[in-house]
Amino acid sequence: MRVYVAGNITVDETWSIADIPQKGSSIHGNKVSQDIGGKGANQAIILSRCGIDTRLIAATGNDSNGSWIREQIIKESLTLLPSQPVYRHSDTSIILNSADGDNAIMTTTAAADAFHLEAIEPLLADARAGDILLQQGNFSLEKTRALFRLAKARGLTTVFNPSPVNPDFAQLWPLVDIAVVNESEAGQLQPQGIATLVITQGAAGAWLIRQGQRQFCPATGASVLDTTGAGDTFLAVMLASALLRGVAPDALALTHASQAAAITVSRRGTLSAFPRCAELAALLGTRGESVII
Numbered sequence: 585m586r587v588y589v590a591g592n593i594t595v596d597e598t599w600s601i602a603d604i605p606q607k608g609s610s611i612h613g614n615k616v617s618q619d620i621g622g623k624g625a626n627q628a629i630i631l632s633r634c635g636i637d638t639r640l641i642a643a644t645g646n647d648s649n650g651s652w653i654r655e656q657i658i659k660e661s662l663t664l665l666p667s668q669p670v671y672r673h674s675d676t677s678i679i680l681n682s683a684d685g686d687n688a689i690m691t692t693t694a695a696a697d698a699f700h701l702e703a704i705e706p707l708l709a710d711a712r713a714g715d716i717l718l719q720q721g722n723f724s725l726e727k728t729r730a731l732f733r734l735a736k737a738r739g740l741t742t743v744f745n746p747s748p749v750n751p752d753f754a755q756l757w758p759l760v761d762i763a764v765v766n767e768s769e770a771g772q773l774q775p776q777g778i779a780t781l782v783i784t785q786g787a788a789g790a791w792l793i794r795q796g797q798r799q800f801c802p803a804t805g806a807s808v809l810d811t812t813g814a815g816d817t818f819l820a821v822m823l824a825s826a827l828l829r830g831v832a833p834d835a836l837a838l839t840h841a842s843q844a845a846a847i848t849v850s851r852r853g854t855l856s857a858f859p860r861c862a863e864l865a866a867l868l869g870t871r872g873e874s875v876i877i
């Protein structure tokens with residue numbers, strides 16, 4: 585069984601500045617860090633760190649950022665497809681952190697947009713019934729729908745995390761087997777008719793809604809430093825926990841997910857904050873009791 589993650593991969597540059605710039609201003613800033621980001625990449629990396637055979641289908645550009653991404657991703661145990669760049673700049677997020685703790689984020693989608701369906705479909709050629717297709721909200725409605733249709737026709741299980749949200753994504757629910765949404769996405773997209781629905785509620789926890797039953801999983805207590813990537817960690821570990829046990833996402837999968845997300849929120853950054861392989865192996869090896877990591 586394999587998970588195909590079709591989505592985006594970015595270079596995340598974090599800059600510290602005195603204040604968010606006004607129109608027409610010129611300011612000084614310090615580049616604090618550079619990390620791999622993008623919801624597709626985040627979720628694929630964590631799945632692979634859980635020991636899941638993972639293919640990340642995401643475009644990198646033909647620029648120095650693209651070379652850097654491809655060099656970094658080799659350190660993870662997943663396969664990035666295609667291995668060749670698209671003829672665009674790599675997608676980049678510039679994260680501006682001001683001294684008063686506020687932030688502003690600017691993200692490009694040129695590489696993801698230039699990654700056409702005709703180029704993506706052959707990368708799913710070896711997908712088999714029982715494999716998983718996981719998508720987020722970084723592709724257009726049409727591309728996301730076409731990939732889910734292809735997956736359903738081949739007998740794959742479809743998983744959707746519609747973030748960033750597009751109101752038209754509500755049309756896709758009939759194609760989705762497992763949905764993971766936060767409260768705001770749930771409010772906007774009104775998910776319905778989905779076999780497994782998970783609604784996350786930040787520091788409060790998450791609901792699992794399945795076969796007419798609702799179960800609540802509280803968040804795991806953490807000394808919170810930075811909540812970036814909590815949702816990606818939660819989704820990937822929930823899915824991995826269920827897949828490794830050969831079951832649909834259940835209460836234990838949500839408990840494992842919540843424990844892993846607590847690790848992520850207790851560290852700064854994105855990729856650098858994610859739980860490492862040994863940490864994930866330790867918590868996935870339990871029946872939900874807390875582990876000292």
Ligand code: ATP
Binds near residue numbers: 784787849
């Ligand atoms: P993101 O900020 O990554 O986009 P999201 O909005 O998709 O996240 P959230 O609902 O914020 O998702 O969080 C997902 C899960 O992460 C929660 O259900 C919870 O288990 C965990 N989590 C989030 N924030 C905290 C926190 N402050 N303390 C502990 N756990 C947290």
